[in-house]
Amino acid sequence: MSNELFQDGKLGNVSVKNRYIVAPMTRVSADDDGKANDRMKAYYERYAEGGFGTVISEGLYLDESYSQGYYNQPGLANEKQMHAWKPIVETVQAHGAKMIAQLMHAGGQAQGNRYTDETIAPSAIAPKGEQLPFYGGSGPFQTPKEITGEQINEVKKAFVAAAKYAKEAGFDGVEIHGANGYLLDQFLTDYLNHRDDQYGGSLEARLQLTLEVIEEVRKAVGNDYMVGIRISQGKVADQGYKWPNGEEDAEYIFGTLGKTTLDYIHVTDGNATESSFGEGTKTLAAAAKEFGGLPTIANGGLGDPEKAESVLEKGEADFVSLGTSALANPDLPNRVKKDAELKEFNAKEILMPQAEIKDVELQAEMISE
Numbered sequence: 001m002s003n004e005l006f007q008d009g010k011l012g013n014v015s016v017k018n019r020y021i022v023a024p025m026t027r028v029s030a031d032d033d034g035k036a037n038d039r040m041k042a043y044y045e046r047y048a049e050g051g052f053g054t055v056i057s058e059g060l061y062l063d064e065s066y067s068q069g070y071y072n073q074p075g076l077a078n079e080k081q082m083h084a085w086k087p088i089v090e091t092v093q094a095h096g097a098k099m100i101a102q103l104m105h106a107g108g109q110a111q112g113n114r115y116t117d118e119t120i121a122p123s124a125i126a127p128k129g130e131q132l133p134f135y136g137g138s139g140p141f142q143t144p145k146e147i148t149g150e151q152i153n154e155v156k157k158a159f160v161a162a163a164k165y166a167k168e169a170g171f172d173g174v175e176i177h178g179a180n181g182y183l184l185d186q187f188l189t190d191y192l193n194h195r196d197d198q199y200g201g202s203l204e205a206r207l208q209l210t211l212e213v214i215e216e217v218r219k220a221v222g223n224d225y226m227v228g229i230r231i232s233q234g235k236v237a238d239q240g241y242k243w244p245n246g247e248e249d250a251e252y253i254f255g256t257l258g259k260t261t262l263d264y265i266h267v268t269d270g271n272a273t274e275s276s277f278g279e280g281t282k283t284l285a286a287a288a289k290e291f292g293g294l295p296t297i298a299n300g301g302l303g304d305p306e307k308a309e310s311v312l313e314k315g316e317a318d319f320v321s322l323g324t325s326a327l328a329n330p331d332l333p334n335r336v337k338k339d340a341e342l343k344e345f346n347a348k349e350i351l352m353p354q355a356e357i358k359d360v361e362l363q364a365e366m367i368s369e
Contacts, residue, residue, distance in 0.1 A: 004312040005305060005336065009319065011054070011295060012226040012263030014172050016098050018053035019312060020333045023268070023299050023321035024102040024175070024230070026070060027058050028135050032114065034061065034068070034075035035084040044088055048095035050331030055092050056266075056321065057085075059104030059177050060166075062158035066120045066151075068113040069106030069182070070135045076101060077158075082165040089170040100226065101166035102175040103159055103217075107183030108144035108192070109236060111137035119144040120151060121186050122193040122200065129237025141237070152199065152209065155183065159213045160220045163227075173226025176213060179268055181235025184210045188253075189235075190244055203245075203252055211260065218261040228264040228297075229257060233284065239270060246277035250287040258292035265292050266321065272300035273307060286316040297321050303329075303345075305336045 006018045031037055047055050061068040061075040068075065075081045085101070092099045106113075108121030111131040121127075121144035131137025147155070159176065166174045178184040186192045187209045193200050199209050210229070218227055231253070233242050243249035257265060269276055269284040276284040285298035298317035302308040303325025311317050322332065324345040329335055335342055 004309055005320070005333075009053075009295075011098075011228065011319075012173065013224050014098055014226050016053040017096060018051070018333060019319045020052045021054040021297060021319050021321040022047045022052050022056060022326050023323040024056045024058050024177075025323055025327070026073070026135060028070050028072040030072050030074035032072065034073065034077065034081050034114070036074045036081070036088055037084070040074070041088045041091055044099070045091045045095070046330040047326060048092040048097035050329075051333030051337065052097055052326070053333075054098045054100065054319070056100045056175055057102050057171075059102050059182070060162065062103060062105055062162040063154070064115050065154070065158070066107070066110070066113070066116060066118070067105040067155075067158060067183075068115060069104065069110045070137075071112035071114065072136075073112075076103070076162040076165045076169070079165075082169045085166075085169040085171070093170070093172075098172040099170075100173045100175050100228070101162075101169070101171040102177050102230070103162045103166070104177040105155055105158065105183040107147075107186045109141065109181050109183075109186070111135065111141065120147040121145075121183070122147060122195055125192050125194065127181055127186075127192070127235065127237055129235075132236065146195075149197070155209075156213055156216050160216050163217045163221050167221050167225060173228065173263070174217065174221070175266060176210070176217065176227070176229045178210050179230040179232035181238060184213065185232070185235065189241070203249060204256075207253060207256060211256065214257075214260045214262060223261070226263050227261065228266055229262055230266040230268065231257070231288070232268045233276065234268075234270065242277065247281055247287060250277065250282070250284070251291045254288045254291035258294050262294060264295040264297060264319075266297040266299065268299040268321075270300055272298040272302050272311060272317075272320075283311075283316055285311065286314075289316055289318075295319070299323065303332070303342065
């Protein structure tokens with residue numbers, strides 16, 4: 001049995017029983033109106049029963065406007081959606097696990113929104129790649145409308161409102177989704193952000209909206225409530241993207257985030273143990289940990305407990321989050337404790353609740369967003 005993985009730890013003011021976290025995974029299993037349901041309750045409960053110390057929800061949309069990314073994505077945009085999460089959160093916590101709500105605005109990467117057929121993004125530039133068929137999309141992403149200053153203010157208000165709903169629903173904290181090519185990451189990404197106002201141009205300007213969202217969310221939920229962020233280089237449909245200046249950009253991004261009121265930084269990469277900025281460079285988690293100085297969650301191919309343990313032992317991260325390996329083994333921490341065999345992830349046998357998979361040869365890294 002691994003040692004570091006089963007040490008207790010802290011995310012902000014929240015004590016957790018081990019270092020295993022369920023990564024946020026798009027499951028498109030909510031009701032049509034965005035309410036979480038009993039099927040989802042059973043899905044999340046299995047992870048808590050299976051020994052995970054912390055469970056992060058799939059990305060939850062924020063408003064009845066532009067934030068939804070997929071049909072049947074759950075939301076935290078209104079009272080009904082908030083109340084639907086309460087029994088799920090309570091069930092997870094009853095098994096001794098903590099639960100975090102991931103707050104997501106899809107921006108130009110939206111491919112299914114019950115409130116509008118349009119998308120908005122920093123600039124009128126379509127995301128690279130194509131929509132995800134296993135989440136109900138097909139063909140290229142549409143060209144979004146350039147977001148206005150007024151709409152930027154509405155986005156910030158939506159993050160705030162959703163964070164308040166998360167707190168009211170009983171979640172132990174919130175994670176701001178700044179990764180995988182969704183709206184905040186679109187602002188950070190050079191080829192998607194061609195703005196000439198205070199939110200475009202330099203790296204500092206492109207990070208500005210994320211910093212403002214962090215500040216506003218913190219004001220809304222108070223100093224004692226857990227607030228984290230997820231960051232990546234790659235996008236859902238552009239996995240190979242790297243920050244133009246590599247570690248130099250990483251030092252600025254993580255260093256700046258480390259000076260905010262965030263409680264943790266969650267990074268995701270194709271392989272969390274490989275250099276992320278070219279041969280001989282740091283991993284993304286190590287960069288976040290060193291430059292940000294905050295508790296760090298590493299994600300990316302860490303289902304093998306020895307591999308996960310090594311990341312913790314090297315001090316490159318404080319926690320590990322699992323996506324496809326958790327789908328295959330919702331009781332993975334309990335299995336590791338017993339030194340039991342782990343199942344391999346099989347796209348043809350994705351565990352409940354199911355994404356609407358039409359292409360079983362999906363890329364495993366796309367599940368964890």
